[in-house]
Amino acid sequence: MSSSIQQHSSIQAEEEHSSTSKRFGLLLAGIIVIAATMRSPITAIGPVVEMIRSDTGIGHTMAGLLTSLPLLAFAAVSPFAPRLAKRLGLESALLIAIIIVTLGVALRLSPSVLALYAGTAILGCGIALSNVLLPSLIKRDFPLRVGIVTGLYSVSMNIFGAIASGMSVPVAGATSIGWRASLGMWAILSILALLLWLPQVAAGRQRMLYVTSQSEGTPVRLRTSSLAWFITLFMGLQSLIFYTTITWLPEILAEQGFSPTSAGWMLSLMQMVSVPVTFIVPILAGRTRDQRVLTTVTCSSLIVGYALLLSGLPSLVTIGVTLAGIGAGASFGLVTMFFVLRTKDARQAASLSGMAQSIGYMLAAVGPLLFGMLHDWTKGWTLPLLIQVLLAIALLIAGIQASKNRMIG
Secondary structure: OHHHHHHHHHHHHHHHHHHHHHHHHHHHHHHHHHHHHHHHHHHOOOOOOHHHHHHHOOOHHHHHHHHHHHHHHHHHHHHHHHHHHHOOOOHHHHHHHHOOOOHHHHHHHOOOOHHHHHHHHHHHHHHHHHHHHHHHHHHHOOOOOHHHHHHHHHHHHHHHHHHHHHHHHHHHHHHHOHHOOOOOOOOHHHHHHHHHHHHHHHHHOOOOOOOOOOOOOOOOOOOHOHHHHHHHHHHHHHHHHHHHHHHHHHHHHOOOOOOHHHHHHHHHHHHHHHHHHHHHHHHHHHHHOOOOOOOOOHHHHHHHHHHHHOOHHHHHHHHHHHHHHHHHHHHHHHHHHHHHHOOOHHHHHHHHHHHHHHHHHHHOOOOHHHHHHHHHOOOOOHHHHHHHHHHHHHHHHHHHHHOOOOOOO
C-alpha cells in the first residue's frame, strides 16, 4: 500500500515538474520573441533613410526625427510602465505593449508621410513599456538565472536588429512599395509575439509587481541617489551613441565610397558582432560584484571604434564598425544588469528602469536630430564622429561609478 502511494506521489511530482518546465519554457520563448520586436522596427530605418528622403523630400533633420521619435516616446512613456504593471499585472501590461507595437509597425505600411511618423511614434510607446517591464519580469520569475535570461533577451534584440538593418535595402528593392515594405514587414514578428504571450495572460499569472514584506523598509527616493543618476547617465549615453549610429552610419559609409547595400550590411555587421558580447557580458556581470573592468573594456572598444571610423580607409573602418558593435552590445548588456544588480527587488528594479529609461532616452533622442543638423551645417561627418568619441569617454566616466559594488538605498 505504501509503495503504491509513493509511486503515485512520484508520478504526480514528475507531472508537476513537467508542467512547470513547459510553463517556464513558454514564458522564456515569449520573452525572447518580445525582445526581437524591440529593435528591428527602428534599426530597419537607417539603411533606407536616403530612399525615404528622396521619396518624401524631407531633409536630414526630419530624417533624423524618424529615429528620435521612438526615443522621445521611450522618455515619455517609461515612467508610467511600473504603474501600469501594478494595476494590471506584468503579463497584461506586456500584452498591451505588444499590441501597440503591432499597430505602429502596421501603420507605416500606409503611403502617407504623416502615417510614417505617427506609426513610428506609436511603436515607440509600445517598445518603451517592454523596455521597462522585461528586466523586472526576469528578476521576478528567473531570480537564479538573471544573467543568462538577460543575455538571451539581449541577444534576441540584437540579432533581429541586425537582420532588420541587413534586409532593409534588399526588401525595398524587391517589392512594389519599396522602403515601406522594409519598415512594415516587422508586424509579422510582433503578431508572433502576441500569439506567444496570450497564454501568459490567459493562465492568470498576474502576480503583483510590488511584493510587500517587512524587509523592504522605506521606499527609496531614486532622484536623490547618486548611483541611480550614474546608471541613468550610462543608459542615456549608450543609447545616444547607438541610435545615432544606426541612423547615420549607412550615410557616413556611403560618403566614404560604400554602396547602399554594403553600407546596410556594415550596419548589420555592427549589430551581429554585438550578439556574443550581449549574451556573455550579463553573465560575467552577474558573477562579479564589481563591473569596473568590464565597463573599461566596453567603453575603450567604443572610443577606438569611432576613432577608426574617422580614417575613411575601408579596412580600418571595418575594424572600427566591429569594435563599435562590440562596445554597443556590451554597454547595453551592462546597463540592463545594473537595473537588476543595483536594486533589492522587482519593485525597485522597475522603478530604476523607468527612471533611467525615461531620462536616458530623452537625452538619446537628441542624437539623431543633432547629428543630422551638424551634417547639414558642416557638410560632412567629421565633427559628428568626433563627438561620438567624446561621448564614449563620458560613458566610461559614468560607467565606472555605476559599476562599483554598491546598491541603491
